[in-house]
Amino acid sequence: MAKCRTCSIIVSYNPEIENLVALTKTLALQDDFVVIVDNNSHNKESILSITKSLDRCHSILLDKNTGIAHAQNIGIEFALAENYTHIVFFDQDSSIDEYYIRDQLQVFAKLKSQHPKLAALGPAFVDKKHGFHYKIVNIDRYGRRTKIDTQHMQKPFAASLIISSGSLVSADALRDIGPMDERFFIDYVDTEWCLRAHAKGYVIFVNPQIQMLHAIGDNSLKLLKWRVPVHSAFRRYYRIRNAFFLLKMPHVPTLLALREIAFNLVHQLVLILFGQNKMGYVRSLWRGLKDGLNGKY
Template identity: 80%
Template sequence: MNSTNEGTHKKNFDATRIKVCCIIVSFNPQIENILHLTLGITEQDSFVLIVDNDSRNHQELESRLPKSANIKFIQLPNNTGIAHAQNVGIEYALFNKYTHIVFFDQDSTIDSDFIRQQVTAFEHIRSVQLQLAALGPAFVDKKHGFHYKIVNIDRHGRRTKIDTQHMQQPFAASLIISSGSLVAADALRAIGPMDERFFIDYVDTEWCLRAHAKGYVIFVNPQVQMLHAIGDNSLKLLKWRVPVHSAFRRYYRIRNAFFLLKMPHVPTLLALREIAFNLVHQLVLILFGHNKMGYVRSLWRGLKDGLNGKY
């Protein structure tokens, strides 16, 4: 993918004080993917912490990891969700005095200079934006090759989309996804960990909005890119591609949108839009997807628990 121009981000910071911990949350992963990602991280002089959510293949995964002081594997006794697993990693990183944390999904793919580029860009931006909390990359769809747009939200919840494809300089953003995001340890201490009540969906959305509410800023570096895919598959409907997640995942998507509505740092318009969008999305999956009854049940449970505030 694209590389950051060396002249754009000068190393005007003390690189010797930087300690990067990369947290990978795994759940029934493709082991080759994690091994490739782990190798790519360690080759960039960064520490890898894999937090496994009780995967069926966790023993094989742990046994195949290289024996290295820069790799640690933590096995959780059951699947407690991505937010809790990330918090386990955050607690470890903060206790061991890492200065920066990078979050990855188990299927993330990075370039050979991804972490160094992001750390350099982060420190350059923070020399001007002292309240910088996190820096995300730009994302390109794995299957179809298009660039995902970055969403900005004003204080009323109105959205604007930013196309990163032809941008050169880092820019402020309201929301970034956790995969590939680099977060300052001191910002995490001030903003707080991930909200474990969300389990999986909207974890990064809520944290970004909480960061903004506490006076922090978030940036995207369009010169550093990652491949990404939303959903397990997609449905082609007229000119749109509709992401397809499991019924299990759709339950959390629907339920958690109602949770956003109750949070004072989340714009009401944003939460209402997510509720409406998820209901339409669910209807499409029920009408055109497989496992129709599974989606009907997840809709019912998501509505019931969301309205009742059941975490």
């Protein structure tokens, strides 16, 4: 059996350097290689200094913000060219322990012996600010959703969708399934890739024994018993536009795409009514609808 060689890909954009240093150092101690792909951050010289100071680290500094999907693909291209067997994706604010890669590789290998077409293994997520466990969403062939609570689960389980951050992906699966769809820029990139993987007969698992802290949105609004994530108007444009793109893809269940469209429109209305920068959200709603319906990338 060939030795596992992992390459971690961190995508950064104006990161907090302290967080990025901590993540990179932790990975450098347990990983074969670490690549930071930076989307033209204002502090990219500091990012360059991180990788220069550590062994088995490399940075790729892009001259403009090309989106998370393109940045991930730059890292994927590097890892595949160097014949790494597994790729692990991270956000710039991810936080892991010193055994993360080892533990995930062990579980991946065990699952792979039972499921030859295993594409990816993700962690469970805990909200960074409020401490609750994010539920994993499974969907059937018609797009009907089932939520899985990972809080008290012990064994890995199959999942329809996982977040790219923290996910361990087989390089062979990536070669077959294909890279991230750069047309999405940022939102639904991992959703589309997971659904494409399933359409090709692959399976995806979650390991609830491995947990990562995660935060959705820059902030949140508390409305009655609901907590509504708040993203920038810039980000909300892609969220709305890309939901319409999902509707046109044969490997995406229609019901799922329609739900995302409806949910995003309601979410946008809440932000317009109760959030800051109301006109910014109105403009991003208009642009998202116009470009989504016209299929403009």
